[in-house]
Amino acid sequence: MRSNRKFLIPLLLFLLSFLLRLALLSRGPYHVDGLALAIEAEKTFNTQQLHFLFGPGYPLTVLTGALFVGIFKIFSVNDPVMAVNFMSAVFGAACVPLLYLIVRRMFNGPTAVFSSVALSLLPTFFALSTYGKNHTQAIFFLLLGIFFILRYRESKNIAALLWAGLSLGFLGATRIQDMLLMLIPLSVLFWRGIDAEHDSQPTIITKNNLCKTLWALWTIAALTVLLFHVPFLLQSTNNHYQNQFSNFFQIGLTANYLGISPRMLSFSLFLTAREFTVPGIICSLLGLALLSRDKRRTLFFLLLWIIVPIAFYGNLRTTVPRFLVISFIPLAIALGYFVSQVIRSRPKTKYLVVILFSVLICFPFLKIYPTLSLRHTHEQLPRFSRWVGQKTPKNARIITADEALFIEYYARRSTLPQLHSMTAPVRPEELAEYKNRVDQLLSQGIPVYIIVQGAYQGTIYETFNVFIENNYDLINVGDKAAEDWHRGEHHWVIGRWTLFQIAPKASAGH
Template sequence: MQEKLKLFIPPLLLYIISFLLFSSLISKGPYHGDGLYLALQSEQTVLTHRLHYLHSHGYPFTAILGACFVAIFRSLGNEDPVLAVNFMSVLAAALSVFFFYFIVKNLMDSITAMISSMLLIVSPIFLGNAVYGNSHILFLLLFFITLLFLIKYQKTGRSAYLYFFVIFASLSGASRIQDLITLSPVLIYFFLMPPLPTSPIPLTKKVFNGIFILFPVTGFIYMFYHTILAEKFPPLAHSQGSAGLVHFIDYEVFSGIEINMQMILTYKYIIANFPLLGILLAVLGFIQITRENKRKGIFLLAWFLVPFSAFSLLNFAGPRFFIICLPPLTIAISYALSSRLKSSQLKLKILSFFLFIAIIFYMTVSFFPIAQFRHQHAALPEFAAWVGQRTEENASIIAADERLFIAHYANRKILPRPCKYKYTAEDLKAFKAVIDEQLDQSIPVYITDASLYSYDPRKEFSGFIKAHYNLESLGGHPYEDWHEGEIVMRLFQIKLYRLTKKISCCD
């Protein structure tokens, strides 16, 4: 009994350390629009007792779990939904570290598990998402649990582990369906060709179990997206769109695929997350693992390359999309280090130890100040609140991606501007008619630098606005842009302008 308890000491220490670290850096506000939307949809689910999907295509389990945290926080006297979902990510991230340790220990060894878990904790992409509400961290936790049950099933052959594998695979799909679809080939490979000593399971039983897995997982996920109760009793659910899998796969995934330089450029996220030394050690680790166990090497390489290649094709992919690519990289780095720490040569042990410290130091120093700033400041919500202070209650604000922040924190009416990279004369004329209608009714209209110049590489939109309206500056305020991702800080002084019609010579 004591020996079994000792096995839990390292992962428990990792959990406590990561939980305390993430809690001390929890974001003051939502980092970007999706985080704010998750908080508001979760709150609406609690207030209305109707399921509010996170997006038009669902993520229902993320929204349901977010609603649970909002309800718990409200019962404790805190009615801030943003803090509730931010804490959800903190807890999910810390638990991810706990389960990740056991995955690596089962695949490799305890030293590699300890090193890789510590690397994951301080990885900028992981840490950056661990401190604010999002679906990526929740999926990672559920995927780790799914994989751990698959490992246990392969080792023991016990059906109970297979049932739990089905349940958590379903929940992970209901959290981020595209991530599960992307990682399905990796799970199938592990299921059919496990890269570790296993219980002798006949091939016929594997095929039967594979079919057994396919239908429940698909069925459970589909039920989450088209809740039976919601279909029979519409008041129980509120969908922001079709909330359908087909809609998501067609519109949200395939419509965003672009075969261009984007795939090469996304390597910058990996380079920004790990120092060059870490990347070299990852390559060395992959080579070493593949030489020692080909199946294990193929599994880890597939775990990295399949989702990385898939998400690199999307024209809207940011660092958070590549969280699921980090674990195999940290395992490879850790194995390269741990195998040398076990060496009988003292110099090699010392060198490996200092390399580990150097990598940890680099990742901590590169991102910690950014996380600390977001813990102390919520630049975008504060900017939106400032807009509310500078404008009339009946004012309309022309807004692009920051429109949800202004609607929530400024409590102002939004005029959504067209967000395209190429505008037709009809697009601009139609939007001008909307602005003119507001001004003709004596409703003040405002726009910010962020909304004036975004989605406008040819200056068509901003040029059109400047040609037809006077822009009176009302000052500026710090504003953080989220589009480059959590691992960088893009802080600007953004101005607010009041629009008035220009009087032409013909008037």
């Protein structure tokens, strides 16, 4: 009976988290990354050959997506977008009981319940659980790795060490940047452990063994990551993949990373405060302060877990809430610890504290709920893309911004990318070459269209837009509502996007 009760709470946490996510599952691929994942996952399933996404390829994400695509096909559901959205919901819900098991080992049952419930309802984490993305999967493998590290610290069981290494390798095969950022915090956890009865400080004699096993842990993880990337290197497209992989780190560490930027860090702190609310952040900080009294090893690990990822993600030029979710988890743990300690020190106030905690975690969730509900019932960008397909001939070329993949998938039209100045100014020779390309298409009788106010129409496209207006006449075909995802999961950004047909300047014929 006691054994059954041991698994009852994790099971309930999973079921409640999963059902809530299922009720708000995104109807379409809200984000371009989700659509790309659905496409590559379906290709992988159909061809039995691993396809890669952008950047480092994210092989395990694609493989897992292909698995869910296959499961959906068994039930005659031929919708890869819904399959990968469902995948995110499963992994997002699975993170909740897993965090419960970890925090129960670190502290106690009440802290584990409060922490896992707080994680489940974190707005950005919840939103990521409703559409196809690899963040929830990465967090699941991160938590699984932490769970087995704690198991190894407790039992010195080699199987636990092996599973810890494999889990961290799965993390790297899902989001390699997250694995690299967590290398220091996880190594510290493995070396120093936590403040718990079953986890004591290593003696001088055992430190040599710990050093060897730490090396073994990351060797297993690295080999696992390499194993998942080997298929990319053996394919005929390996040169393209290697260039893509190299550019991913080059751009991420140079053009996109600003160093320690007070402006971006302030923005990241604002995003964090919005996630928890100001009272919630204060409670999390108080929880960390309480840990400094008698759980300093645990505190040190949690602080590294917060600071190291934020030091990178929080200083990116393109920082968005989903990048910071990995650092929200230890703050949720600290919040749970603070609430449980207040109840422990003042038992008579426990009902009041639970009510206040419920308000604290529900308030930010209720703010994002309308957006999630709208995405559950509407798929604005796919709908706009299908409309473009209806308004244009099959041989048309559509000049697009970041919505290109949507146009190619839903409208079944070829696209031309707009020139932008995100990393460098648009050069005159680039514009001249682009004009020659468009003129050649028009001379061949191939119609060319452009979407104005498309995804991410910022100042980086200003030079290109002026170039189009100066060199061509624009014939208004119509406009339709579409959603721009760039402001992040919290925002429902709807605008009227206009489709124009491009024609030579009338004066050009005289």
